[in-house]
Amino acid sequence: MLSRKELFKDTLKKAAHAWKRTVELHLTEEEANLLRLYIDQPGYVDLHWVMFVPAIKGQGTEEQQKKWLTMAYKFQIIGTYAQTELGHGSNVQGLETTATFDPSTDEFIMHSPTLTSSKWWPGGLGKTSTHAVVYARLITEGKDYGIHGFIMQLRSLDDHSPLPGITIGDIGGKFGSGAYNSMDNGVMRLDHVRIPRDQMLMRLAQVTREGKYVHSDVPKQLLYGTMVYVRQTIVADASRALSRAVCIAVRYGAIRKQFGSKAGGPETQVLNYKTQQSRLFPFLASAYAFRFVGQWLKWLYTDVTQKLESKDFSTLPEAHACTAGLKSVTTSATADAIEECQKLCGGHGYLNSSGLPELFAVNLPACTYEGDNVVLLLQVARFLMKTVSQVASGKQPVGTTAYMGNIQHLMQCKSVVNTVEDWLNPAAIKEVFEARALRMAVNCAQNISKAPSQEEGFEAAVAHVQLIIVTKFIEKLQEDILGHGVKEQLQKLCGIYALHLIHKHLGDFLSTGCVTARQGSLANERLGKLYAQVRPNAVALVDAFDYTDHYLGSALGRYDGDVYSALYKEAWKDPLNETVVPDGYQEHLRPLLKQQLKLSRL
Ligand SMILES: CCCCCCCCCCC/C=C/C(=O)SCCNC(=O)CCNC(=O)[C@H](O)C(C)(C)COP(=O)(O)OP(=O)(O)OC[C@H]1O[C@@H](n2cnc3c(N)ncnc32)[C@H](O)[C@@H]1OP(=O)(O)O
Ligand SMILES: Cc1cc2nc3c(=O)[nH]c(=O)nc-3n(C[C@H](O)[C@H](O)[C@H](O)COP(=O)(O)OP(=O)(O)OC[C@H]3O[C@@H](n4cnc5c(N)ncnc54)[C@H](O)[C@@H]3O)c2cc1C
Numbered sequence: 071m072l073s074r075k076e077l078f079k080d081t082l083k084k085a086a087h088a089w090k091r092t093v094e095l096h097l098t099e100e101e102a103n104l105l106r107l108y109i110d111q112p113g114y115v116d117l118h119w120v121m122f123v124p125a126i127k128g129q130g131t132e133e134q135q136k137k138w139l140t141m142a143y144k145f146q147i148i149g150t151y152a153q154t155e156l157g158h159g160s161n162v163q164g165l166e167t168t169a170t171f172d173p174s175t176d177e178f179i180m181h182s183p184t185l186t187s188s189k190w191w192p193g194g195l196g197k198t199s200t201h202a203v204v205y206a207r208l209i210t211e212g213k214d215y216g217i218h219g220f221i222m223q224l225r226s227l228d229d230h231s232p233l234p235g236i237t238i239g240d241i242g243g244k245f246g247s248g249a250y251n252s253m254d255n256g257v258m259r260l261d262h263v264r265i266p267r268d269q270m271l272m273r274l275a276q277v278t279r280e281g282k283y284v285h286s287d288v289p290k291q292l293l294y295g296t297m298v299y300v301r302q303t304i305v306a307d308a309s310r311a312l313s314r315a316v317c318i319a320v321r322y323g324a325i326r327k328q329f330g331s332k333a334g335g336p337e338t339q340v341l342n343y344k345t346q347q348s349r350l351f352p353f354l355a356s357a358y359a360f361r362f363v364g365q366w367l368k369w370l371y372t373d374v375t376q377k378l379e380s381k382d383f384s385t386l387p388e389a390h391a392c393t394a395g396l397k398s399v400t401t402s403a404t405a406d407a408i409e410e411c412q413k414l415c416g417g418h419g420y421l422n423s424s425g426l427p428e429l430f431a432v433n434l435p436a437c438t439y440e441g442d443n444v445v446l447l448l449q450v451a452r453f454l455m456k457t458v459s460q461v462a463s464g465k466q467p468v469g470t471t472a473y474m475g476n477i478q479h480l481m482q483c484k485s486v487v488n489t490v491e492d493w494l495n496p497a498a499i500k501e502v503f504e505a506r507a508l509r510m511a512v513n514c515a516q517n518i519s520k521a522p523s524q525e526e527g528f529e530a531a532v533a534h535v536q537l538i539i540v541t542k543f544i545e546k547l548q549e550d551i552l553g554h555g556v557k558e559q560l561q562k563l564c565g566i567y568a569l570h571l572i573h574k575h576l577g578d579f580l581s582t583g584c585v586t587a588r589q590g591s592l593a594n595e596r597l598g599k600l601y602a603q604v605r606p607n608a609v610a611l612v613d614a615f616d617y618t619d620h621y622l623g624s625a626l627g628r629y630d631g632d633v634y635s636a637l638y639k640e641a642w643k644d645p646l647n648e649t650v651v652p653d654g655y656q657e658h659l660r661p662l663l664k665q666q667l668k669l670s671r672l
Contacts, residue, residue, distance in 0.1 A: 071644075081114075084109050088102075089115075111252045115148075118142065121150070122199075123139065124295075127139065128295040131273050134272065138221060147201045147227070149194075149203065151203055156190040162294070168183060168187075171209065173279075176267050177267060182259040188257055195254070197254040199225070202224055204220050204260075208275075211282070220269055221271065222265055235261040236260060238257070247422075273288060274288055274293055287381070289386065301394060302397075304397045305360065305393075308403075311433045314621075316411065318424065319627075320612045321628070322415050322419075323339065324631070326339065327340065346414065351601050354608065359539050363396060363539045370389060385469070387453055388453075395531060398437075398444075404433055412427070415626055448531070451530055474508055480505045480509070483501065485505075486501075487593075493593050494565060494596070499569075502584045503540050506537075506578055544564060
């Protein structure tokens, strides 16, 4: 119910308080991240910690890191990541801001030459950030060397006013009433603003005092390294958001009753309807699947970072493909699922007090930020096409594409499934997912060789990413899992995750000959049985997420199930209910009613 200004001020207040507690309690970086997570309100600090600091860590020299990170860690400066412009977001190479080296003063001149070159979207830029990593075309000795990162001070550290030559503001209200409106996404124009040469982030390339451009020995793709890092964290965010929505919908489904009363008996809990289960339980399974794949992705990212430190860049393309693909598939599935959870809760799901509209609005932009989901899947497709061509020339693929090395078998195998029970076998499931992904990638490579097109391969990329998620779920179940019966429940969820994908993408599985129509219908039969088996534990499986009522913020998802009292209480909190007779009655409603009454008497 807060206005935009109040909401923004509230964000500043919470962030300042969180920082105070971080210092008082000597929280580690990881603990401080958790604190921000539970504040659960997008704000400038996200950009500071999640993008500004990592950009300096990844692209700054040791000396630059020492200088800037020391201030950033103490919050003496607040930073953002200013990449996107009004005219270009996905196409980073198309950015127009210029950084022209002036050897006479040893400075870069930062400039926005066109309207479309205005920086547009960076979080925290609008009203808060004092500094930014700004991406601009580096021009020296008359030559354009493409996009590079520069640290710029934007606002005075005394009175917070923008520095000379910098025009800066907020880009305006966004989707939903609260959601991302707590963030001051900003616009910025630069008018020949001068910065010292040593504010170019120089780990990837340097400009010498004389203006010579010098490459270092790290690949230029490291310019995109911050995005790889953030995409990895977004997978965990997606899993968390999805599990919150599912927790609300499952708990409410166990409380809500409609129809089914025979001779005055109790009505049916809506969660018992098969149509409800077939819509909701795949989301429950996906919430677990995304959590496990998110944990694995964090491991992969840590591994690639360690390798990069010792100048081993070999796993960077795979890390890019995995983070891009998983960010895309998990955030799209999550946004769709939250929307569906609202429908699964009927009319009450549409109320703000259900918590679902806010959850949807705040997670929807994850499909766009850090790379539009379609654009990112096309990057995965590009990686797959390269891998297929390497396999064709006899190179053994590794990591998440290792299955492609089994090309002889996977291109012609037939699924071993013959009975409903055969779909319980993880090896049988994995094989059909591998065969589908490989056959789609090979088909795509063949089509591209006939008629090259950038956009081919989107579906093949989805198939590959889904294979990764299914595989990581299966691998998780090979670990020791504590708790009586927990592993059995997770096995059922793993089955649901995989089989609902077969159901959803049956066209792919049939057209690539990976399963027959009969096997497809056996998979559906198995899925129905799994839904019935999961039903008795569905509430326990969402309770296991261990969310407090406060964090869930939902009248429908309350742990104690006292849904109707909560809805009733929440309704009375609405500002419209502050007066019995509404504002506007005297000016608009009364005259209208009186006039109609008069007319009716004529
Ligand atoms: C605690 C609570 C915390 C909550 C925190 C939430 C935080 C969320 C905050 C979110 C704020 C949002 C921030 C942003 O949105 S920042 C802006 C993000 N912008 C994008 O993501 C732009 C997307 N576009 C791109 O990434 C690239 O431009 C694109 C990859 C699409 C194309 O680039 P380009 O034209 O240069 O590339 P090519 O296709 O020709 O590729 C060249 C080669 O580089 C490889 N590549 C591309 N990207 C990467 C990468 N990231 N890492 C490694 N390698 C990469 C690509 O595969 C090509 O390789 P090959 O030539 O070998 O094929
Ligand atoms: C809430 C939010 C916060 C953000 N925060 C930041 C930030 O802090 N810093 C920052 O720098 N940026 C930020 N951004 C910007 C964000 O990164 C970009 O919006 C995003 O990368 C998408 O780029 P775009 O807007 O140019 O979309 P476009 O690329 O213009 O996309 C428009 C449509 O075209 C399609 N399309 C584009 N290219 C292709 C292609 N090659 N093939 C097929 N289809 C294509 C897309 O799929 C999409 O449907 C933020 C955005 C949002 C929404």
